[in-house]
Amino acid sequence: MDRKLKVLISGTGFAGQGHADAFRAAGAEVVGIVGRTEQVTRDVAEKMSIAHFGTDWAAALETCKPDIVSIATPGGAHFDPIRQAIEAGCHVFCDKPMTDNADTAVQLFKLAQDKGVKTAYAASFRYTPSVLHARHLVTSGVIGEPTEIECISHFNLEREIPFGWSHRKKDGGGRLNNNFTHTLSIVASVVGDKILSISGDVRYDLGRAPIVDGVHNFATRRDFIPKDLNDPALKWGQSDVEWSYTVLARIKSPLAENPVSVLFKHGVLVPRFSDDHIVFYGTKGAIYLKGHYGSGQLYLYGADRTWTALPVPPEIAKTVPDVKGETEQCWHYLAREFVRDIQGATVAPYPTFREGCQYQQIIGLIRKNDAWSDVSHLA
CATH class of the missing domain: 3.40.50.720 (NAD(P)-binding Rossmann-like Domain)
Known part of the structure; x- marks a missing residue:
């Protein structure tokens, strides 16, 4: 064309x-x-x-x-x-x-x-350099047969962020729609996309959020948090979607004889103690990706039984667009x-x-x- x-x-x-x-x-x-x-x-x-x-x-x-x-x-x-x-x-x-x-x-x-x-x-987010690197390592057999995966993230998001589409089920809000979709896609891209079974629990744990005029760009919504949350004139909207979830999945992988067990754990309102991460475990080692979407440093646990930071290989790095911002x-x-x-x-x-x-x-x-x-x- x-x-x-x-x-x-x-x-x-x-x-x-x-x-x-x-x-x-x-x-x-x-x-x-x-x-x-x-x-x-x-x-x-x-x-x-x-x-x-x-x-x-x-x-x-x-x-x-x-x-x-x-x-x-x-x-x-x-x-x-x-x-x-x-x-x-x-x-x-x-x-x-x-x-x-x-x-x-x-x-x-x-x-x-x-x-x-x-x-x-x-x-x-399956296209971040670290996730692409992890996929290369896993499919190359570096960690043996994949056995289990954990995706852990806690955002400590401000409860006072103005009420909007992300608070409403009918508008496509909720953390499953807007976080789980990415992590599930990441996992599927690395070990295989044949999802066999799923089980989960969600919490509707936000309650209400202030209604504020003028919010247009999702990326700048924090700028509109009211300075006085006790203002009697302030109006509030009730959220009807989940802000936390725990999901278990079993995925059939062409790289493993048995289904891979996956844990997805996300709490948007709670503080993190250590780094958010995604970890791929296998019969011969493991790969740790720092960050809630695994876009940070990659570490490999191998035969020497230590975690070693690995750089993104040049052949992968050159495929990644040179633009600012992971999204x-x-x-x-x-x-x-x-x-x-x-x-x-x-x-x-x-x-x-x-x-x-x-x-x-x-x-x-x-x-x-x-x-x-x-x-x-x-x-």
Whole structure:
């Protein structure tokens, strides 16, 4: 394909602007951007030199006639724009979560299959250099057969962050939608994506959050925390999603005879004592990745029975986009692979609506909180 692929962006905040930069770096042309508010959309379009802007998604699809649409809004606003885009024959790049519930995610997955369009699902922290390095080591047999994995993170997030989409289930909020999707994708990229069984517990432990006007960019929401939380005029919103979870999974890996046991533990409101981390254990060693998405230093535990810090190999480092910010770096990586795939190049497997649909169904099962056995009657 000689011509540049045309991209239409849905969303004007941190993700929308990040997606636009990523597709431009991948060689595509960003021809339009759509947002909720006319003036905000105009300002972003002018800042980013995007020709078409507006608040009418259907009209933008008709005017811009994009090859690709990039969905960068909260999950609760994904279904209709994606459905319309697929019906128009567009390929779809969608940030996580895919939608706000399993049923709509299944519908979009099947529709994309029926229409023959390509999809990308941006549970994309699997593309940090350390995770790519870990995948190389594990698939090379350095730790033997993988046996178990732990993903541990505690954010100590301020409870007073203004009420918004992340607090509401119907908007695609909750930590399973916006944290677990990344860690599950990381694990699947390293040991295999055949998820056999799942069990979990969630806690709706935030309660309420202050309602504050003017919050537009998710990345700067902390700047809007009210200075006086006891102000009687302050209004409050009630959160109806989980802010902590514990999930157990069993994954069939082509690298191991037995299923791999995985623990996902996340508490967004509690303080950490030691580093957040992801650890891959095997029959011959282990790999420790520092950070809640494993994007920090990698350590290998090998035959010498000591932990050794390893640098990212040059052949992996050169594949990582040279941009600031881990989130942006991963968007750039996935957008590049997606564009190359659409253009007919051979690329490695990347997350698609298959994963997005599967993850949304798994999240629905975990949120039921019904995997408990009553032992209160036992002696």
